[in-house]
Amino acid sequence: MKNxxxxxxxxxxxxxxxxxxxxxxxLEGSKVSGNTQxxxxxxxxxxxxxxxxxxxxxxxxxxxxxxxxxxxNGNFSAYMRVEGYLNPMVGYDxxxxxxxVPYWNVNYKIGNLEMTAGHFYEQFGSGLxxxxxxxxxxxxxxxxxxxxxxxxxxxxxxxxxxxxVQRYFWEPYTPDSRGIVKGVDGDFYLNDMFKGMNxxxxxxxxxxxxxxxxxxxxxxxxxxxxxxSVIVGTDTTNWIKKTTYRYNLPxxxxxxxxxxxxxxxGFSFYSEYAEKGNDPNATNNYIYLKGQAxxxxxxxxRKGLGIYFSSKWINNMxxxxxxxxxxxxxxxDINYLPATTKVHQYSFAxxxxxATQPNGEFGLQGEVVYTIPKKSKLGGKYGTTITVSYSxxxxxxxxxxxxxxxxxxxxxxxxxxxxxxxxxxxxYRDFDVKFEHKFNKTFKAKAAYYNQTYNKHVIEDExxxxxxxxxxxxxxxxxxxxxxxxxxxxxxAQGLWTKEDKGNWAAMTLEYNIAPxxxxxxxxxxxYGNDNVDMRIHYYNVAIGYTKGTNRxxxxxxxxxxxxxxxxxxxxxxxNSTGLTITxxxxx
Amino acid sequence: MKYKYSFVIIAAVFLMSWTACDKIDEPLQxxxxxxxxxxIDDTLFFADSVxxxxxxxxxxxxxxxxxxxxxxxxxxxxxxxxxxxxxxxxYGIHAGYQALPDPGSIYSAxxxxxxxxxxxxxxxxxxxxxxxxxxxxxxxxxILYYITGDWKAAVDIEMAKENLFxxxxxxxxxxxxxxxxxxxxxxxKTELEGxxxxxxxxxxxxxxxxxxxxxxxxxxxxxxxxxDHRNVLRxxxxxxxxxxxxxxxxxxxxxxxxxxxxxxxxSDWLTDSTDLxxxxxxxxxxxxxxxxxxxxxxxxxx
Numbered sequence: 001m002k003n004x005x006x007x008x009x010x011x012x013x014x015x016x017x018x019x020x021x022x023x024x025x026x027l028e029g030s031k032v033s034g035n036t037q038x039x040x041x042x043x044x045x046x047x048x049x050x051x052x053x054x055x056x057x058x059x060x061x062x063x064x065x066x067x068x069x070x071x072x073n074g075n076f077s078a079y080m081r082v083e084g085y086l087n088p089m090v091g092y093d094x095x096x097x098x099x100x101v102p103y104w105n106v107n108y109k110i111g112n113l114e115m116t117a118g119h120f121y122e123q124f125g126s127g128l129x130x131x132x133x134x135x136x137x138x139x140x141x142x143x144x145x146x147x148x149x150x151x152x153x154x155x156x157x158x159x160x161x162x163x164x165v166q167r168y169f170w171e172p173y174t175p176d177s178r179g180i181v182k183g184v185d186g187d188f189y190l191n192d193m194f195k196g197m198n199x200x201x202x203x204x205x206x207x208x209x210x211x212x213x214x215x216x217x218x219x220x221x222x223x224x225x226x227x228x229s230v231i232v233g234t235d236t237t238n239w240i241k242k243t244t245y246r247y248n249l250p251x252x253x254x255x256x257x258x259x260x261x262x263x264x265x266g267f268s269f270y271s272e273y274a275e276k277g278n279d280p281n282a283t284n285n286y287i288y289l290k291g292q293a294x295x296x297x298x299x300x301x302r303k304g305l306g307i308y309f310s311s312k313w314i315n316n317m318x319x320x321x322x323x324x325x326x327x328x329x330x331x332x333d334i335n336y337l338p339a340t341t342k343v344h345q346y347s348f349a350x351x352x353x354x355a356t357q358p359n360g361e362f363g364l365q366g367e368v369v370y371t372i373p374k375k376s377k378l379g380g381k382y383g384t385t386i387t388v389s390y391s392x393x394x395x396x397x398x399x400x401x402x403x404x405x406x407x408x409x410x411x412x413x414x415x416x417x418x419x420x421x422x423x424x425x426x427x428y429r430d431f432d433v434k435f436e437h438k439f440n441k442t443f444k445a446k447a448a449y450y451n452q453t454y455n456k457h458v459i460e461d462e463x464x465x466x467x468x469x470x471x472x473x474x475x476x477x478x479x480x481x482x483x484x485x486x487x488x489x490x491x492x493a494q495g496l497w498t499k500e501d502k503g504n505w506a507a508m509t510l511e512y513n514i515a516p517x518x519x520x521x522x523x524x525x526x527x528y529g530n531d532n533v534d535m536r537i538h539y540y541n542v543a544i545g546y547t548k549g550t551n552r553x554x555x556x557x558x559x560x561x562x563x564x565x566x567x568x569x570x571x572x573x574x575x576n577s578t579g580l581t582i583t584x585x586x587x588x
Numbered sequence: 589m590k591y592k593y594s595f596v597i598i599a600a601v602f603l604m605s606w607t608a609c610d611k612i613d614e615p616l617q618x619x620x621x622x623x624x625x626x627x628i629d630d631t632l633f634f635a636d637s638v639x640x641x642x643x644x645x646x647x648x649x650x651x652x653x654x655x656x657x658x659x660x661x662x663x664x665x666x667x668x669x670x671x672x673x674x675x676x677x678x679y680g681i682h683a684g685y686q687a688l689p690d691p692g693s694i695y696s697a698x699x700x701x702x703x704x705x706x707x708x709x710x711x712x713x714x715x716x717x718x719x720x721x722x723x724x725x726x727x728x729x730x731i732l733y734y735i736t737g738d739w740k741a742a743v744d745i746e747m748a749k750e751n752l753f754x755x756x757x758x759x760x761x762x763x764x765x766x767x768x769x770x771x772x773x774x775x776x777k778t779e780l781e782g783x784x785x786x787x788x789x790x791x792x793x794x795x796x797x798x799x800x801x802x803x804x805x806x807x808x809x810x811x812x813x814x815x816d817h818r819n820v821l822r823x824x825x826x827x828x829x830x831x832x833x834x835x836x837x838x839x840x841x842x843x844x845x846x847x848x849x850x851x852x853x854x855s856d857w858l859t860d861s862t863d864l865x866x867x868x869x870x871x872x873x874x875x876x877x878x879x880x881x882x883x884x885x886x887x888x889x890x
Contacts, residue, residue, distance in 0.1 A: 182608070212608030218873070221619060221785070223831045227626075237625055244620035244827045254609030277609040288615045324874070411616040 030073040035587035037136070038065035041089050046578035048537055049559065062089035064096075066136065079118075080104040091565075091574040092139045093329050095169040102167055103134075103143055112152040120148045122162055124185040124209035127336035128274035128293050129255040129319065132166075137565065138572045142333050143167045144181065156192030160185040166321050166332050179215030179321040181334055205261040207272075210254065213321050213334060217249035220286075222410060245411055247286060253279040255291070255319060255335075271296040276319055280411075282326035283318035284359055287414030291316040294420070295338055306369040312340045313420050315396055318358035329572055339569030340365040341391040341428060344450070347525065348474045348496040348505060352454035354428040356569030360396040362422050365389070382438035391430045395423030395464065425466050429453035442482045450474040456501065460564065472498040488513045497529075504529025519545040525561060554583045620827035624769075624850040633769075634887040637758035643751040644675045645743055646869050646881035649719045650708065650731075652686030653695055656802035659815060661717035661734035663806055666818060668743055676743060677881040679791045679819040679867050683708035686716050694798040694813060703789065703824040710828075722746045722878040723871065730876075752777055753870050753880035761886050766858065768886055770825060770849040772868050776839045783837025783873040786847050787830030791819040793863040793885075819865055819883075822857060825849045830871070837873060858888060 040063040045052050053060070063086050071078045084099040085092065105118030121132040121143055134141040146164025153159050163182045165173045190204045191197045197204075223244045230237045257274035276291030297310040318326075319335040340363035341354040367389035372379035398407050398415040407415045434448040454470040457463040475495045482488045492509040509523040525539040541558030562576040647665055651658040662680065669676035682699035689698040711720065714731045721742040723730055732738040756773040772786060799815035801807050807815065824830075826849055833845045857864055869881040 214608070219829055220873070221827060221829060221831050222836075238627065240624045240626060242622040242624060243618055244622070244831045245616040246619045246827075246829075248612050248615055248617055250610035250612050252608045252610045278612050278615075280612075280615070288612055 028073075030071060032069065032071050033588060034067060034069040036065070036067040036585065038063065038582075038584045039089060040065075040582045040584075041577070041579050043090065043577055043579040046559070046576075048534075049576040049578060051576060051578060056090070059087045062087050062092075064089050064092060064136075064139075075109040077107045078105070079107070088139075090577045091572065093169065095171075096139065098170050100170055102141065102170070114150040116148040117146075119143045119145050119167070120162070120164070122148055122160065122183075123336075124160070124183065124211070125207055125257055125259045125272045126270070126295050126338050128272055128295060128317070128338075129209055129211045129257045129276065129335050130181075130183050130185070131333075131336035133336065135567050135570070138567055138570060139329055140567075140570055140572070141167050142331065145173065146180075154193070156189040158187040158189075160187075166334070168322075168331055175216045177322070178325075178332055179213040181211065181213045181321050183209060183211035185209040202262060202264045207259040207261075209257045211256075211334065212252055212254040213319075214252050215321065215323060217251055218324065220247045220249065221245065222247075247280060247411060249280060249323065250278060253277050253319070266301045267299070269296075269298045274317070276317060279316075279319065279323070281318060281320060281323040283320070284316050284414065285408050286410045287316070287408060287412060289316050289414040291319070292419070293317045293337065304371040304373060306367075308365075308367045310338075310340050310363075310365045312338065312361065312363040313396065314356075314358065314361050314363075315417050316359060316414070330570060337361075337569065339363075341393060341430060341569065342367070342389055342432070343567065344432075346448070346474075346476045346478075346492070346494060348494045348507060349432070349448070349450045349452075349476065350566075351474075351496065351505075351563055352452050352470060352472055353564055353566035353571065354391075354393055354430075354454075354569060355459050355564065355566055355571040357393070357395075357427060357458065360398065360417065360423070361427065362394045362396050362420075363392065365391040380437065380439070382444075385434075385436040387432075387434040387436075389430075389432055391428070393427040393429075395425035395427065395458075397421035397423045425455070425458065425464060426453060426469065427455045427458050444480050446476070446478040448474075448476040448478075450476075468500075470498055470500040472496055472500075486515045488515070492523075494525075502527055502530050502535070517547050519543075523558075550587045552583075552585045554581075556581045556583075619829070620824070620831070622826065622849055622851075624848055632764060633760045633762045635758065635760045636884060636887040637756060638882060638884045640753075640755040640757075640880065640882045641751065642675060643747065643749050644677055644881045645672075645722055645746040646867075646878045647676060647678045647719050647721050647739070647743065648707070648723075649678055649680045650683060650711070650714050650716050651680045652682055652684055652688075652716050653697065653699060653798060653815075653817075654688075654690070654800045655686040655716040656800045656810065657735065658686075658717040659799055659801045659812060660803045660806060661719075661739070662818065664734070665719075665739065668740065672743075672747060674883075675747065677867060677869075677883045679789065679821050679865075680817065681707055681821050684713060684716055694811060695800075697795075697797045699795070699797075699817065699820050701822055703828045704821050706828040722881075723876045724878075750778075751880070752780065755868065755870065755880050755882045757866060757868050757882045757884045759866055759884060759886050761888055763888065765852075766855060767850060767852045768864075768866075770851060770866055770868075772847045772849075773844050774833055774839075774847070774870055774880075775844045776841050779841040780839060780872075782875070784833045784839050784879075785830040785837065785871050785873055786826070786833050787828075787869050787871065788825035788849055789867040790822045790825060790851065790853070790857075791865045791867055792822050792857050793819050793865050795820055795862050819867070821867075822854070822864075825851050825866075832873075833870065853886075864888065 043056050043060050066081055066083045068081045080101055081103040083102055085096040088094055088096045103119040105116050105120055107116045124130040132142055132144050144164030144166055148162040151159045161184045165180055186208055188206045191200060221244050223242055226241045228239050255276040257272055259272035262269045272295050274293045278288040278290055280286035280288055293314040295312045299308045314337055317337055320332040321334055322332050325332045337356045337358055339356055344350040369387045372384040374383040396417050398417050400407055401413050401416055405412055430452045432450040436446045438444040452472045456468040456470055457465055477493045480488055480490045490511040494507040496505040505527050507525040511521040513519045521543045523541045527537050530536045539559040539561045541556055543556040545554040557580045560577045563574055564571045565574050649662055665678050669678055681704040683704045687700050689696050711731055717734050718731050720730045721732055726732055726738055726742040732742055754775040758771040760769045795817040796814050797817055799812045801809045801812040864886040866884045869878050871878045
């Protein structure tokens with residue numbers, strides 16, 4: 001925390017010193033903007049959910065909040081974010097407890113160069129080897145603290161470089177705590193670089209990146225036992241040979257990626273291939289296999305039609321700035337492995353989400369969105385939109401490196417996996433179809449069906465088998481009726497049917513809106529099909545929201561259902577809780 | 589020209605990044621091999637055991653027989669150990685230039701050993717006499733010097749800490765095989781995160797040999813020819829930095845973890861005048877802190 005406070009003092013000096021020296025010029029043309037969000041929860045005991053003061057650690061109140069402030073003046077800008085977790089709300093890591101400035105930076109542009117010093121987020125390509133990002137709802141933040149430069153080296157050539165260390169809760173950087181990350185990335189817009197391609201309809205961009213981390217590695221040993229017998233005359237003695245090994249861990253782990261993007265009108269194709277050097281770490285059980293990944297998307301769109309397809313193959317691509325870091329919440333990730341599964345809006349469709357498996361995964365996703373034209377027989381007066389999508393995630397094929405060495409054996413190359421191979425363990429399947437239709441000026445409706453297969457062992461417990469698959473059917477009906485242009489009523493009915501896990505669920509939401517200020521909602525999710533009769537619980541909620549200008553306050557009372565909350569394949573476990581939640585958002 | 593300039597920059601930076609990768613051809617290094625008989629076919633053995641249920645503190649004394657200040661420090665430490673009823677465990681690491689044998693002189697004995705040298709290098713070759721005490725920082729340093737008074741202060745702080753592990757050490761010495769079977773049971777008293785290692789050393793106690801000294805209050809100077817060298821580190825049973833208590837080093841409160849070792853003793857250390865001692869300690873891999881330590885004399889034929 002000490003370093004963070006020093007950092008914030010340093011920021012204040014940077015912000016205000018120029019104003020003392022050149023106060024007139026500094027204030028002229030300056031602009032300050034920002035926003036705040038505060039989520040506060042008061043928890044109550046709930047015998048049905050097994051929540052007591054003791055399980056809450058006697059923390060009956062939780063608050064997560066942040067304020068962003070941005071100062072800009074011409075080519076100069078400064079940014080800071082104050083965060084507070086007093087106490088962290090349930091489901092957030094207790095190591096977040098505290099208040100501070102985990103993110104600040106100063107930025108300026110001179111000519112072709114843009115420099116950022118302080119904390120920053122950066123992404124190379126699709127993020128396969130480098131992505132810094134933050135997702136408030138997940139409690140995820142892997143920002144870099146250091147220097148970031150962007151240089152337009154020539155027409156159509158953009159070079160980016162960075163050196164930094166990553167955020168780890170509030171823990172200041174020390175050489176033993178995590179590594180230093182450095183990287184460089186180039187984008188080459190061929191149509192801008194070569195005159196002959198300037199006016200071509202086909203646009204081509206090539207890109208490449210290199211990233212490396214340096215880490216002061218720990219001394220780590222492990223033991224293996226083997227049995228043997230010594231026979232002397234008629235005497236046989238059985239012995240156990242216990243061998244202690246020390247890992248020879250790499251201080252520097254490098255990675256590279258190359259990508260291409262081609263677009264022509266409504267057609268677009270993107271592909272990126274990445275490799276990572278041997279990187280034994282806690283996620284991959286300290287194997288010395290190099291990492292590989294390929295991620296491709298292809299899309300086509302025209303009026304009334306959108307087609308999207310993506311595929312992903314990743315093999316041993318966990319890349320963190322501390323090799324011993326693992327578990328939840330995911331921290332110190334240098335890279336990001338794009339999700340090829342869909343993020344769903346409706347709560348039951350999102351009950352069984354997918355978490356990316358960095359040790360190996362084959363993923364496919366396809367989606368077609370078609371709008372039946374207005375005033376046609378099927379489209380009706382306002383048209384009908386149909387969305388069909390399918391996504392799949394599977395294991396990759398893993399073969400022994402040699403007989404006698406089990407797959408994933410620590411201190412070895414782990415396994416062999418043919419490029420783009422498809423394993424036999426299903427991780428996830430999701431087929432869904434959605435209809436959206438506006439019947440008249442006052443009434444519109446959406447209907448959706450989802451068919452999901454969820455490998456609970458893999459996604460929740462990191463047990464790589466197919467012994468606990470959940471097959472779920474989900475149906476949703478979402479109807480909105482407008483009484484006047486201001487007042488509307490929305491009814492959402494959901495059902496989830498499964499023979500596995502917690503059985504069947506039903507849900508209903510009724511929402512009344514008086515635009516633009518008021519909203520009222522009551523909702524209930526009922527686990528009526530739970531095998532355990534005592535756990536056939538109603539997760540009820542009532543909510544009121546009020547908005548005025550850029551300020552909004554929302555109050556909700558009820559039960560929060562436990563489960564995984566995932567954004568882009570990165571997940572956080574949310575436990576059961578009951579209580580009052582107040583959310584305040586504001587911007588200026 | 590512009591493009592040439594750009595590509596030179598790109599090539600240089602890319603090359604720099606490309607070199608920043610360590611390719612490991614030999615992932616594993618063998619640091620210790622233990623051969624443990626499943627059943628020792630010998631009815632003649634001597635056994636002893638000790639149960640540790642209070643927090644004990646480990647003082648790792650970097651010393652040398654030609655270090656004039658070392659006897660004062662060592663004697664003081666052993667006096668504190670008596671004052672604390674043996675809860676301060678001490679062993680001597682003879683390392684550095686003051687520990688080198690001087691052939692042909694009264695300092696010809698060699699008390700150094702590879703384990704001691706490894707520890708000496710691990711702690712960045714500290715001056716004698718110095719010691720980590722439970723390998724915990726005191727006044728900003730893990731290596732503490734006796735003359736600054738830090739040893740006693742750090743020992744007192746460590747002694748006041750809560751006991752996090754119970755430990756039982758048992759040895760069975762087989763005279764015909766000149767080997768000892770060492771059994772260690774470790775029980776975490778509270779829920780502890782991280783990975784934990786058990787380290788077991790062999791030390792030789794009461795070696796009578798020459799030692800330089802500059803303190804006439806405690807013994808002859810400058811050469812104390814019949815100095816009693818206490819708990820001189822001889823070897824590591826399971827490697828200098830030990831091995832995990834469990835398969836992956838993680839532990840749970842209330843569980844008892846059992847580790848067994850079988851060690852062939854060097855005949856030179858089996859003398860009538862000296863004792864062999866087992867030193868065992870538990871440390872947190874990440875912080876390096878020693879949480880519990882124990883000492884047990886190997887009962888031999890004497």
